[in-house]
Amino acid sequence: MAVSFDPMRGGIIPASDRLSEEGVGPSAIGESRGDIQSPPQGGRSAVTSALAKAVPAVLAFALLLTAWELYARLGGIAPTMLPAPSRVLQQAWENRAALAENALPTIRATLAGFACSLLAAFILSALVDFLAPLRRALLPLLIASQTLPLVAIAPLVVLWFGFGLLPKILLVALVTFFPMMVALVEGYAATEKEIAQMLAAMGAGRWRIFRLARLPSALPYFFAGLRISITYAVVGAIFAEYAGAAKGLGIYMLSAKNNFRPDLVLAAVAVSSVLTLALFGLAVLVQQIAMPWENARSGKAGREARSDPSAQDRP
Amino acid sequence: MTRLELRDVRKSFGALEVLAGVSLDVGAGEFVSILGPSGAGKSTLFQLLTGALKGEGSMRFDGAPLDDHGARFAFMPQRDALMPWRRVIDNATLGLEVQGLSRRAARQRVAPLFAGFGLAGFERAWPAELSGGMRQRAALLRTVVQQRDMLLLDEPFGALDALTRAAMQRWLETMWQGNRWTALLITHDVREAVLLSDRIYVLSARPARVVSEVAVPLPRPRTESAALAREAAAIEAGILDTLLGQPIPISRSSDGELK
Numbered sequence: 001m002a003v004s005f006d007p008m009r010g011g012i013i014p015a016s017d018r019l020s021e022e023g024v025g026p027s028a029i030g031e032s033r034g035d036i037q038s039p040p041q042g043g044r045s046a047v048t049s050a051l052a053k054a055v056p057a058v059l060a061f062a063l064l065l066t067a068w069e070l071y072a073r074l075g076g077i078a079p080t081m082l083p084a085p086s087r088v089l090q091q092a093w094e095n096r097a098a099l100a101e102n103a104l105p106t107i108r109a110t111l112a113g114f115a116c117s118l119l120a121a122f123i124l125s126a127l128v129d130f131l132a133p134l135r136r137a138l139l140p141l142l143i144a145s146q147t148l149p150l151v152a153i154a155p156l157v158v159l160w161f162g163f164g165l166l167p168k169i170l171l172v173a174l175v176t177f178f179p180m181m182v183a184l185v186e187g188y189a190a191t192e193k194e195i196a197q198m199l200a201a202m203g204a205g206r207w208r209i210f211r212l213a214r215l216p217s218a219l220p221y222f223f224a225g226l227r228i229s230i231t232y233a234v235v236g237a238i239f240a241e242y243a244g245a246a247k248g249l250g251i252y253m254l255s256a257k258n259n260f261r262p263d264l265v266l267a268a269v270a271v272s273s274v275l276t277l278a279l280f281g282l283a284v285l286v287q288q289i290a291m292p293w294e295n296a297r298s299g300k301a302g303r304e305a306r307s308d309p310s311a312q313d314r315p
Numbered sequence: 316m317t318r319l320e321l322r323d324v325r326k327s328f329g330a331l332e333v334l335a336g337v338s339l340d341v342g343a344g345e346f347v348s349i350l351g352p353s354g355a356g357k358s359t360l361f362q363l364l365t366g367a368l369k370g371e372g373s374m375r376f377d378g379a380p381l382d383d384h385g386a387r388f389a390f391m392p393q394r395d396a397l398m399p400w401r402r403v404i405d406n407a408t409l410g411l412e413v414q415g416l417s418r419r420a421a422r423q424r425v426a427p428l429f430a431g432f433g434l435a436g437f438e439r440a441w442p443a444e445l446s447g448g449m450r451q452r453a454a455l456l457r458t459v460v461q462q463r464d465m466l467l468l469d470e471p472f473g474a475l476d477a478l479t480r481a482a483m484q485r486w487l488e489t490m491w492q493g494n495r496w497t498a499l500l501i502t503h504d505v506r507e508a509v510l511l512s513d514r515i516y517v518l519s520a521r522p523a524r525v526v527s528e529v530a531v532p533l534p535r536p537r538t539e540s541a542a543l544a545r546e547a548a549a550i551e552a553g554i555l556d557t558l559l560g561q562p563i564p565i566s567r568s569s570d571g572e573l574k
Contacts, residue, residue, distance in 0.1 A: 097438050099349040195397035201365035201390035202413040202461065212409070216400040 092267035100251040103271050109165060109248070110275070113172025114230065119179055125184035129214065130206065135185070146178050150236070154243035168240040168248075175236040176229035183225025187218025188274035218295070223287040230283050234276045298305040316343045318497055319364075319465060324372035326359055333359050334370065335522035341465065344495040348508040351518030352558065357501040358393070361467050364499075365390050376464070389463040393470045395454035396524050401541040404429075404438040410461035425460050432456045433486070448479045452486070459496065466498040472507065484510050485538055494533055505551050505558070508553075510537055517557050528559050 001092045065085050071077070072084035078088055092099060128135040154171055161167040191214045241250025249268050256264035287293065328335040333356035341347045351357050362368040364381070365388055365416045374381040381387065388411065396463055407423035407428075418428060429435050431451045451471055456465070456467060471487075472480040484507055491498065491511070502508050508515045512537040515529040531550060 010506055192396060194392040196400060197362075197367060197407075198366075198390055198392050198396050199413065200367055201388065201467075202410045203386070204413045208413065212413075214396070216398065219400070291400070293441040293443060295442050 009283050015101055018121050020200040026256055030137065035173075044119055054098040062262040077265065081262070083266065088263050088266045088270065091261075091263045092270060095264060097266065099249075099250070099267060102247055102249050103270070104236050105245070106234065106241065106249040106272070106274065107167075107192045107241065109168035110172055110233045110279070112165065113169040113237065114176055114233045117177040118180065119230070120173065121180040121184055122195070124220075125188070126210070129188045129210065139185075142178055142181060148174075150239050151176065151307055156193060158240065158244040163244050167243075168237050168245070171240040172233050172236040175232045179235065180222065180225040180233075183228075184218050187221030189213040190221065191217040219291055223283065223291070226283050226287075231276055232277045234272050236273055268292060317341070319499070320373075320375040320379055322380075324360070324363060324365060324370055324374060325355070326368065326370035332364075332522035335524045336372070337518070337523060337525055338517075339497055339516050339525065339528075341497060343391070343497055343514050346491055346496075346498045346500065346511055347384055348512040348515045349501055349518060350508045350515050350554065351523060351560075352520045355505055355518045355521050357503075357518065357521040358469055361469050363466060363500060367369050387464050388467050389458045389461040389465070390455055390457040390467045391469060395442075395473050397450055397451045397454060397457075397465055399442050401442075402438070403434065403440050403442060403445065406442060406453060407457045407460060409457055414461070416560065425456070428456060428460065428477040431490075431493045446479075447475050448483055451475065451483055455490075459494070464497060466496050467488055468498060468500045470501055470503070472504075473502075478502075480507075485536075487511060488538075497556050505554050506547075508530075509533075509547050509550050509554070515554065517554055527554075529554055532568065 043189050069084045069086060071219055072079075072082050072087075083091075084247075123140070128138055150171070153174070154167075157167040157170055161170065162294070195213045195217075196209055204212065237248070238250040241248035242254055243250075245251045253265050253268045256262075256268065316339050316533060319339075321340075322338050324334055324338070325332075325336050335568045339347070339349070340464060349357050349360065359368065363370045364374070364441045376387050386492045397403075398409070401409070404420070404422055404425060408416075408418065411421035411424060412418060426438065429438055432455070434452060434456065437445065437449065437453075442453070445453065455471065456470075458468075472483050475483060488511055500508070500511060509531055510530050515531060516525050517527045517529065520525070529550065531547075531548075533543055533546055537547060
């Protein structure tokens with residue numbers, strides 16, 4: 001299968017997220033007589049290598065925090081202007097009850113909004129896949145929806161729908177829906193032509209072909225879109241709260257700012273970052289569980305060799 | 316007994332004429348090849364047979380007009396078209412599942428065949444873990460378990476390296492001898508056609524028509540003796556002459572420059 005991310009135009013997938021090129025297409029899986037192939041076995045110490053890969057990132061992050069800390073302490077800057085990371089951490093701990101209390105509504109809005117957006121993306125993308133006129137009608141509209149400046153829209157949505165959960169859900173859905181929708185539509189289109197032809201020759205109808213071929217073909221694209229949009233989700237919720245809410249990280253940041261407490265603003269920012277990272281990690285985990293064949297593909301290279309059982313008994 | 320009978324089958328895409336009247340027959344238990352240059356419209360012919368396209372002319376199967384396309388043919392597309400998200404055994408059962416068998420029943424029917432296809436022990440592997448030749452054998456397994464009247468093989472070994480291709484051709488001949496499938500093979504590999512076929516239809520470049528029909532009366536298996544190899548080589552040379560006598564897609568203009 002040629003799952004290549006090249007068709008994902010618009011560059012919404014960072015290069016590091018793309019599948020490795022090796023072993024992607026059938027032609028990449030070469031064979032010679034007495035080829036070395038083996039059935040699946042347990043992966044090597046993937047954890048160790050993952051940790052080793054994380055070292056540079058951790059070092060860079062630590063370096064940044066240290067520089068910030070030194071600058072804030074030795075530069076003679078007032079903590080009301082630029083608090084040191086240590087102060088942010090200490091204040092975050094002291095205000096942990098308030099932070100937790102405000103993080104909860106944000107999490108709720110994020111998850112509810114994201115769930116709605118996910119559901120809508122699946123249903124609409126499938127509809128659009130079956131009905132070409134609908135695709136031509138809807139896609140320009142969806143692209144237009146991405147041109148709306150959130151700063152202007154958020155207060156209006158709050159004005160129309162009040163201070164409750166609904167405007168937050170709508171805003172989270174607005175910012176997260178598009179990447180997933182586009183990823184799904186392009187993923188369906190990336191279905192290998194031969195597979196669709198073969199299924200049709202087997203007597204499968206359109207729905208069957210969609211379920212057996214187009215939907216699974218779209219999975220890698222979908223998860224790429226999911227990883228993008230999940231990083232927007234928390235930010236979307238905070239924006240909605242910023243525009244008006246009783247509780248939430250957004251409104252907490254706003255009031256901290258108005259009270260000249262940049263340390264608490266930054267503490268809330270840290271909480272929202274951790275939330276986003278956790279959601280991102282969750283998305284990666286779900287992807288690995290949902291697409292076990294991708295692991296088989298990347299694990300292939302380093303595995304212990306065993307010969308193709310039929311190679312020996314050939315003349 | 317003639318099973319498939321095509322008479323003057325034609326197909327055009329707008330102004331582009333692809334098939335200009337192809338007539339051929341395939342008998343029961345016969346292995347027939349369609350040999351032609353790339354882009355001659357060989358795959359279009361298969362799409363007409365599987366019902367993916369509509370053309371003109373008469374297509375009959377067992378004497379009756381061909382209308383229920385899917386029930387007659389098991390189609391093996393170019394490249395293997397294995398689904399990377401299904402394990403090998405679930406790829407093999409695909410056709411049976413589409414026919415309405417439960418996954419369990421389909422697996423039970425397919426599992427005993429894995430050894431014969433050189434895939435024993437790989438039932439639970441992902442296609443990405445197989446070599447190119449094994450993928451082709453899995454694809455052929457998926458095709459034959461559908462138990463249709465006739466196999467349509469569209470350049471099944473085109474994507475393989477030369478050595479693997481030769482091994483697969485020998486293997487396919489052995490399998491065919493054991494099973495006597497009625498098969499129609501598309502290829503542009505003259506040697507492959509001669510090695511595998513009882514008869515060969517040689518097509519012209521587009522628009523395709525049958526330029527010659529070559530019987531291959533060699534005993535099987537065809538890879539054993541040197542004398543056989545000489546006879547096969549003579550047939551190959553004859554076919555190549557026929558093919559290269561045709562105008563081929565890349566031609567030279569009178570002043571010798573590539574068009």
